[in-house]
Structure formats: structure tokens, C-alpha cells
Amino acid sequence: MTSVVVVDDQTLVRQGIRGLLEVAEIDVVGEADDGRAALAVIAETSPDVILLDLRMPRFDGIWTLEQLRAEEVDIPVLVLTTFDDDELVIGALRTGARGYLLKDVTLKQLTRAIHTLAEGGTLIAPSITDRMLRAIRSGPSPAGPEAPPVQSLTERELEVLRLVAHGYSNREIGDVLFLAEGTVKNHVSTILTKLGARDRTNAVLRALHEGILDD
Known part of the structure; x- marks a missing residue:
């Protein structure tokens, strides 16, 4: 429970x-x-x-x-x-x-x-x-003014990030993309690193701010 x-x-x-x-x-x-x-x-x-x-x-x-x-x-x-x-x-x-x-x-x-x-x-x-x-x-980057520039995401990482933005858990992302939950977790970790984000929400905020994700 x-x-x-x-x-x-x-x-x-x-x-x-x-x-x-x-x-x-x-x-x-x-x-x-x-x-x-x-x-x-x-x-x-x-x-x-x-x-x-x-x-x-x-x-x-x-x-x-x-x-x-x-x-x-x-x-x-x-x-x-x-x-x-x-x-x-x-x-x-x-x-x-x-x-x-x-x-x-x-x-x-x-x-x-x-x-x-x-x-x-x-x-x-x-x-x-x-x-x-x-x-x-319209505001400053969610990662802060001294955040490193974002790195390019692979197509698979973009797919994972879009699902993260819609509130999917790692297990649910794995079900949608036919990936093991551990593989999804690794993708999320890489996404956080590339976006200079501390957590999933911050990653989505920065991706939106940088125009990486569509509305």
C-alpha cells in the first residue's frame, strides 16, 4: 500500500x-x-x-x-x-x-x-x-544562470523524455517503448546529465525552456 x-x-x-x-x-x-x-x-x-x-x-x-x-x-x-x-x-x-x-x-x-x-x-x-x-x-533557465549548455539527445532519449514530461514512471515508459525498466532508468540518468538537471521535473522544465520538447 x-x-x-x-x-x-x-x-x-x-x-x-x-x-x-x-x-x-x-x-x-x-x-x-x-x-x-x-x-x-x-x-x-x-x-x-x-x-x-x-x-x-x-x-x-x-x-x-x-x-x-x-x-x-x-x-x-x-x-x-x-x-x-x-x-x-x-x-x-x-x-x-x-x-x-x-x-x-x-x-x-x-x-x-x-x-x-x-x-x-x-x-x-x-x-x-x-x-x-x-x-x-520567458524566464531564466530552470537549471540556473551558470548551468552548462545542454548536450544533444538521441532519438531514443527524446522518446523517453517526452514520456517523462507526460508523467510516466520508468515502468510505464518501459511498457510503451518495449524496454527493460533498468534500461529506462539508464536513459533517464543520461538525460539528466545531458540537460544539467538535478531531477526529472527539472529536466522537463529545462527541455521546455530550451525548446527541446514541443508543447
């Missing part, structure tokens, strides 16, 4: 999410009301996925993402928030979030996103994708 930690400053929201996810057979192993409390719960429970709100008093979602990255915590983070402005979306993804959903999603959409991230994929709400792409392409 997939396990999650829910980080949200509103008790009623946390309880509601817990109740819904338990119906969907997803195990909520911990809750926290801000980033500092979340770090302790995450260290204690080691969930498969972290559900993270962004706007919280004291230690907010971006602070939490920064701390997780600094501590090299390799647990996928799914942002679940009511806020969809470009600055927050891009900031969360650049800081390490692997998914971004609004709180008006259905239970089916939420559970699909959780399973997608748990399996190594990424997922961003379609309603904010167009604005996100425009913001990425």
Missing part, C-alpha cells in the same frame, strides 16, 4: 484528505501543520509520497522543499494547494516538487497523481500547464 504524509496548516483539510485517501486504500502515515513539523514526521515515517501545501504560517511549502533538498531527502513531493499563480508553480517545481495539483481535483485524480509520483513519474495539473510553459520560456 502506498504511504503518504499530509502537510497542511488546516486541521480539517488534513482530516478530510486522510479520510478520502483511506477510502482509496492509500495509507496516511503522518500529518504536519508546517514545514518544521513535517521534516520530523517524514524522517520518522519515510513515506512514499509527501502531500504538501504551499501557503502555511511559519515554515511554508517552499521552505520545506528547500530543506528536503538540502538534506537530500529522496521522497517525491506532490504540491496540493489552492494557489495556482505562476511564481508559486515555477518556484515549487524548481525547488524540487515532482507534482502540482489544485485542491479542486477529484479523489481519482489525486490518487492517480500519488501513484504516479510513487512510481517515479511527474504530474502537473493541466489547467496550469499552459501558463507554466509561457513563464518558463
